Amino acid sequence: MPSFSAVCRGLGATAAAATLVAALGVPALADAKMVEDPRDTPDVMDLAEVEHGHRTTFGGGYVLTHTLRTHDAWGDDLFYGARWDFFLPDGDRAPDRSLLLGRNSDGSFSAEMENSRDVIGFANVWRPDDRSIRVEFPRRLLGKRVKSYRWKLYLSYPCSRDEDVQCEPTTPDTHEGKILHRL
Numbered sequence: 001m002p003s004f005s006a007v008c009r010g011l012g013a014t015a016a017a018a019t020l021v022a023a024l025g026v027p028a029l030a031d032a033k034m035v036e037d038p039r040d041t042p043d044v045m046d047l048a049e050v051e052h053g054h055r056t057t058f059g060g061g062y063v064l065t066h067t068l069r070t071h072d073a074w075g076d077d078l079f080y081g082a083r084w085d086f087f088l089p090d091g092d093r094a095p096d097r098s099l100l101l102g103r104n105s106d107g108s109f110s111a112e113m114e115n116s117r118d119v120i121g122f123a124n125v126w127r128p129d130d131r132s133i134r135v136e137f138p139r140r141l142l143g144k145r146v147k148s149y150r151w152k153l154y155l156s157y158p159c160s161r162d163e164d165v166q167c168e169p170t171t172p173d174t175h176e177g178k179i180l181h182r183l
Contacts, residue, residue, distance in 0.1 A: 033052055045074055046072070047069070049068075050068050050179075052151065052179065053065050063137070064142070065135070066135050066136075068132065069132040074157075079103060079109075080102070081101060082101040084151055086098070088142065089147075094116075097113055098113070099112070099123055099135060101133070113141045123136060147182070148183060
């Protein structure tokens with residue numbers, strides 16, 4: 001299996017990377033949005049939907065949540081990594097932050113937020129069920145005054161035919177393939 005950092009960094013260069021779009025509401029989170037994706041590959045990790053949302057903490061801060069869900073159940077060993085790129089409303093086409101999600105050598109999941117130079121924080125990672133993985137992180141990792149952002153997801157897993165080849169599912173695009181999240 002490729003290393004966590006190699007997979008996450010390599011995802012940005014992959015032309016066939018998954019791009020996800022927000023569309024429907026999800027209960028319990030403010031401005032929660034979800035998009036469904038039809039089964040378009042035979043792979044176990046074919047994306048079924050993605051969601052984002054946020055909630056206020058007891059201390060008055062915001063916690064941002066992003067979830068990916070596949071059509072089929074999958075074991076942790078099939079997950080190579082994922083990367084969420086975040087674009088702040090400054091007009092720049094380069095991502096302002098990237099959340100790199102992967103598996104550690106002990107099999108656990110971890111996620112770290114980076115700006116263009118440094119790791120600036122970490123996210124909580126868990127699997128709500130056998131088809132999903134969710135990350136949650138404080139809004140301050142995107143900036144104290146951020147009122148909205150756009151995001152894009154890249155997912156990597158072994159193709160069913162060859163473990164050395166990485167596959168990436170695809171979904172419909174809007175606004176340059178980025179999903180808008182208003183806070």
